[in-house]
Amino acid sequence: MSQQPPARVGDAVGDIDTPALVVDLDVLERNLDLMANAVRGAAVALRPHAKSHKCPDIAFAQIERGAVGICCQKVGEAEAFVAAGVRDVLVTNEIVGTSKLRRLAELAKEATIGVLADDIAVVGAIGEAAMAAGVTIDVLVEVDVGAKRCGTLPGAPALAVAQAIARTAGLVFRGIHAYHGGAQHLRAPEARRLAIARAAGFASTTKEAIEAAGIACPTVTGAGTGTWQLERDSEIYTELQPGSYIFMDADYQRNALAPDQHHFEQSLFVRATVMSTPTRERAIVDAGLKALAVDSGLPLVYGMPGLSFEQASDEHGTLAVAADGQPPRIGDGVWLIPGHCDPTVNLYDWIVGVRGERVECVWPVAARGALR
Amino acid sequence: MSQQPPARVGDAVGDIDTPALVVDLDVLERNLDLMANAVRGAAVALRPHAKSHKCPDIAFAQIERGAVGICCQKVGEAEAFVAAGVRDVLVTNEIVGTSKLRRLAELAKEATIGVLADDIAVVGAIGEAAMAAGVTIDVLVEVDVGAKRCGTLPGAPALAVAQAIARTAGLVFRGIHAYHGGAQHLRAPEARRLAIARAAGFASTTKEAIEAAGIACPTVTGAGTGTWQLERDSEIYTELQPGSYIFMDADYQRNALAPDQHHFEQSLFVRATVMSTPTRERAIVDAGLKALAVDSGLPLVYGMPGLSFEQASDEHGTLAVAADGQPPRIGDGVWLIPGHCDPTVNLYDWIVGVRGERVECVWPVAARGALR
Numbered sequence: 170m171s172q173q174p175p176a177r178v179g180d181a182v183g184d185i186d187t188p189a190l191v192v193d194l195d196v197l198e199r200n201l202d203l204m205a206n207a208v209r210g211a212a213v214a215l216r217p218h219a220k221s222h223k224c225p226d227i228a229f230a231q232i233e234r235g236a237v238g239i240c241c242q243k244v245g246e247a248e249a250f251v252a253a254g255v256r257d258v259l260v261t262n263e264i265v266g267t268s269k270l271r272r273l274a275e276l277a278k279e280a281t282i283g284v285l286a287d288d289i290a291v292v293g294a295i296g297e298a299a300m301a302a303g304v305t306i307d308v309l310v311e312v313d314v315g316a317k318r319c320g321t322l323p324g325a326p327a328l329a330v331a332q333a334i335a336r337t338a339g340l341v342f343r344g345i346h347a348y349h350g351g352a353q354h355l356r357a358p359e360a361r362r363l364a365i366a367r368a369a370g371f372a373s374t375t376k377e378a379i380e381a382a383g384i385a386c387p388t389v390t391g392a393g394t395g396t397w398q399l400e401r402d403s404e405i406y407t408e409l410q411p412g413s414y415i416f417m418d419a420d421y422q423r424n425a426l427a428p429d430q431h432h433f434e435q436s437l438f439v440r441a442t443v444m445s446t447p448t449r450e451r452a453i454v455d456a457g458l459k460a461l462a463v464d465s466g467l468p469l470v471y472g473m474p475g476l477s478f479e480q481a482s483d484e485h486g487t488l489a490v491a492a493d494g495q496p497p498r499i500g501d502g503v504w505l506i507p508g509h510c511d512p513t514v515n516l517y518d519w520i521v522g523v524r525g526e527r528v529e530c531v532w533p534v535a536a537r538g539a540l541r
Numbered sequence: 542m543s544q545q546p547p548a549r550v551g552d553a554v555g556d557i558d559t560p561a562l563v564v565d566l567d568v569l570e571r572n573l574d575l576m577a578n579a580v581r582g583a584a585v586a587l588r589p590h591a592k593s594h595k596c597p598d599i600a601f602a603q604i605e606r607g608a609v610g611i612c613c614q615k616v617g618e619a620e621a622f623v624a625a626g627v628r629d630v631l632v633t634n635e636i637v638g639t640s641k642l643r644r645l646a647e648l649a650k651e652a653t654i655g656v657l658a659d660d661i662a663v664v665g666a667i668g669e670a671a672m673a674a675g676v677t678i679d680v681l682v683e684v685d686v687g688a689k690r691c692g693t694l695p696g697a698p699a700l701a702v703a704q705a706i707a708r709t710a711g712l713v714f715r716g717i718h719a720y721h722g723g724a725q726h727l728r729a730p731e732a733r734r735l736a737i738a739r740a741a742g743f744a745s746t747t748k749e750a751i752e753a754a755g756i757a758c759p760t761v762t763g764a765g766t767g768t769w770q771l772e773r774d775s776e777i778y779t780e781l782q783p784g785s786y787i788f789m790d791a792d793y794q795r796n797a798l799a800p801d802q803h804h805f806e807q808s809l810f811v812r813a814t815v816m817s818t819p820t821r822e823r824a825i826v827d828a829g830l831k832a833l834a835v836d837s838g839l840p841l842v843y844g845m846p847g848l849s850f851e852q853a854s855d856e857h858g859t860l861a862v863a864a865d866g867q868p869p870r871i872g873d874g875v876w877l878i879p880g881h882c883d884p885t886v887n888l889y890d891w892i893v894g895v896r897g898e899r900v901e902c903v904w905p906v907a908a909r910g911a912l913r
Contacts, residue, residue: 171543172617172910186640186913220855242856243827245544262856263816265827265872268558287817288871311817318857319817319825350854444635445659445683445691453691455615455637458884460912463836464853481836482722483592483883484614484634484912485690499660500637511855512830516887518910538544538890538909540832540856541558 172518180528183502187442188456190517190534191504192416194524196436197227200415203431204397205234208409213401216240216259216390218412221511223536224520225253227415238281240410244272245539251280253535259283259390261346261410263291263311263319269541270294274302283307285346287321292333292340299339307343308334309388312375314368316350323371328378335384344388345379347372348410353395354420354465358427365399373405395424398431418510420465438471439505439513440521441486443497452476452497454486456505461486462512471504473497478505544890552900555874559814560828562889562906563876564788566896568808569599572787575803576769577606580781585773588612588631588762590784593883595908596892597625599787610653612782616644617911623652625907631655631762633718633782635663635683635691641913642666646674655679657718659693664705664712671711679715680706681760684747686740688722695743700750707756716760717751719744720782725767726792726837730799737771745777767796770803790882792837810843811877811885812893813858815869824848824869826858828877833858834884843876845869850877 175189185191208215217231219239228239228250238257241247247258257280264273264284276282277299286292286308299306310330313320321327327345334342352364372389379386390408392400397414400406413421416437426432441456458481461468468486470476475494480487488503490496497503507513514520518537522530547561557563580587589603591611600611600622610629613619619630629652636645636656648654649671658664658680671678682702685692693699699717706714724736744761751758762780764772769786772778785793788809798804813828830853833840840858842848847866852859860875862868869875879885886892890909894902 172912175913186638188912263825263871265814265816266558287819290871313819317823318819318854318859320819322819442637444637447659447685447690447692447694451689453635456912458834458836458881459887462830464830482690487690499635499662509830515831516910516912538888540544540560540828540888541547 174519174531176521176528176531178528178530182523182526182528185440185521185528187440187502188460189440189521190514190519191438191440191521191523193436194522194529196434197415200433200436201230201234203433204411204414207431208401209235211401213406214408216408216410218410219250220246221412221416221514223514223534223539224532225250225255225535226532228255243539243541244269245541246536247276247282248272249536249539251276255280257281261285261348263287265291267294270298274298274304274306277304277306278302281307283309283343285309285311286330286334287311287319289330289333292330292337296337296339305339305341308340309343309346309390310334311346312371314347314349314371315352315364316348318350323375324378327375328382331379331384332382342384344386344390345372345375346390347406348391348393349396350393353393354424356423356425358425358430361396362399365396365403369400369403369405376405394421394433413510416510419469419506419508435506437507437510439468439507441503441505443499443501443503446496446499449496450490452488452490454488454503455484456486457481457484459483460516461505461507462509462516464512465509468505468507471506473503546891546903548893548900548903550900550902554895554898554900557812557893557900559812559874560832561812561893562886562891563810563812563893563895565808566894566901568806569787572805572808573602573606575805576783576786579803580773581607583773585778586780588780588782590782591622592618593784593788593886595886595906595911596904597622597627597907598904600627615911615913616641617913618908619648619654620644621908621911623648627652629653633657633720635659637663639666642670646670646676646678649676649678650674653679655681655715657681657683658702658706659683659691661702661705664702664709668709668711677711677713680712681715681718681762682706683718684743686719686721686743687724687736688720690722695747696750699747700754703751703756704754714756716758716762717744717747718762719778720763720765721768722765725765726796728795728797730797730802733768734771737768737775741772741775741777748777766793766805785882788882791841791878791880807878809879809882811840811879813875813877815871815873815875818868818871821868822862824860824862826860826875827856828858829853829856831855832888833877833879834881834888836884837881840877840879843878845875
């Protein structure tokens with residue numbers, strides 16, 4: 170069910186078959202460098218989240234710039250990256266079920282593998298999988314520091330899970346996962362600052378409780394593209410997990426930035442083609458719900474003032490042409506900024522890398538569809 | 542980038558790896574039969590839309606029950622179905638660009654291929670592709686009968702395109718495409734009835750204008766799962782294109798039905814697993830935005846009163862447990878009804894077909910990701 174690449178190396182940008190996922194390599198590299206430089210010298214490691222790109226070529230670009238490894242969200246994603254040669258993967262999720270845990274343990278024969286737990290009841294099964302495979306698996310306790318998703322409460326409940334991990338053969342307790350997903354898209358810098366201050370407080374309390382019980386807690390990991398500077402400077406987090414910073418999207422661009430906050434540029438686009446111009450006010454492109462995730466809003470039209478993306482159906486995108494806008498013609502290419510990068514990337518088998526007017530690379534989205 | 546199947550034939554339903562796309566075969570077959578029987582004997586043909594399932598096994602189940610062929614939305618979808626042996630495909634979309642038209646014409650060597658046009662400017666290019674491949678391509682004029690997407694205005698503008706098609710070597714003018722997408726999800730039966738009455742009027746006016754100019758207009762095609770009985774009984778439509786009726790989804794289930802309207806049952810589910818139960822009020826499943834399209838609303842939890850799907854992040858689904866609901870346990874399976882079937886199916890490489898408690902088949906979603 171894999172699709173053919175939409176372009177070949179050396180093609181002109183205008184010849185990319187559409188819809189296609191296209192990354193501006195100059196911008197991507199600036200984003201990669203900006204994050205690498207901003208973390209270098211700080212007391213934190215960078216472990217970018219690979220759920221955003223699902224692409225080993227980009228993971229290696231991150232690792233070459235100093236990342237200690239990557240995060241994944243599913244065992245299937247970890248399998249794709251380990252198969253490509255990544256040697257340190259933290260699965261930032263609870264993994265349930267014998268077959269998934271068996272696959273996870275298998276990966277630990279080739280790479281350093283970490284996973285989360287937030288319930289004593291599941292710790293034994295992870296240990297059994299590790300012992301059966303003859304490996305050790307790093308386990309971190311997921312702590313709910315404000316996201317209200319998975320995670321134990323801070324303090325004593327987290328300690329109880331840490332103790333269970335520490336006494337289970339085959340497992341190594343590594344620390345706590347304190348990711349505040351809900352803080353990433355708070356629009357006001359001050360709201361994000363407060364949320365991460367609270368999260369850091371919960372993380373600190375929890376680390377202290379664990380260490381007071383005589384268990385080392387070397388890692389406190391978390392952070393995303395919206396807040397990573399706050400965790401970096403928190404003096405409690407030891408590892409940052411941003412993912413979207415490499416690409417950005419319309420939703421992240423809606424965050425207001427603090428004066429001292431780094432700005433990442435939009436590198437990711439969906440290239441679409443106008444296929445119908447029924448009226449002066451309306452043009453239809455060949456990219457709809459199956460080419461663009463709309464959970465965080467519709468895409469933005471890039472570089473064509475007077476055009477806006479008004480509606481998405483399965484395979485159609487309806488553009489409105491403003492009274493003072495230039496109506497596009499059938500066959501015209503259109504650049505769209507996805508509303509949300511991660512689930513949009515997951516719709517494509519290939520990322521087309523362009524530099525200037527030429528296609529420089531076509532990267533497989535190796536973990537596309539790796540849901541399990 | 543294709544994923545391994547989540548189950549094997551003969552597996553117990555409880556052993557399906559999750560998240561997985563699962564169809565209840567008994568229900569699917571009842572839906573297939575209901576539509577086939579409702580069209581049999583009527584003066585209309587059934588050409589179901591394959592963009593909903595992207596699965597040749599289901600296309601053949603439709604054709605075996607009397608469908609004259611299928612609809613596709615993209616050339617890549619048509620390629621997948623022709624490769625699987627389907628011999629009559631209408632691409633219900635405008636196709637732009639030399640390489641796509643070349644691929645379309647190539648398919649016409651093996652199957653009857655139709656496509657839409659809504660602008661005189663594109664007709665010549667379709668003809669050139671047909672001539673270059675030594676084939677004929679059926680072309681229908683897309684008429685905007687109320688959807689305000691693609692399509693010429695009814696009457697004279699459609700006639701002008703029909704005349705261009707009729708005089709272009711390599712092309713056969715087949716009729717008009719009069720699909721009213723906007724009517725499908727109007728909640729009140731009377732609103733849908735009025736919308737399709739207007740659409741049928743526009744279709745009739747247009748067909749008369751074309752025939753008055755001496756061009757035969759044998760086909761008037763359109764209709765979807767929300768309105769197909771209205772088009773069937775319109776005495777102007779000759780062909781129906783419903784897609785979702787085989788699966789249904791939460792959004793279609795929100796349509797109020799007219800007293801005489803057939804009811805299709807929910808056959809399509811996403812099977813998920815509870816991976817975390819942080820509080821009595823909250824449980825987290827392993828299916829989020831990459832497992833469920835949310836453009837038409839969040840999924841519904843099936844068969845577990847007191848549980849509701851409250852929020853989706855990339856790979857997490859947050860369930861709320863009502864005060865009188867039974868809290869699920871880690872490892873429990875959960876059945877979810879997708880908000881919108883078509884883009885949800887496109888997230889999966891496999892459809893697991895179950896009958897009772899057993900997996901009976903695992904079908905490839907052959908046109909998954911066929912965006913181009």
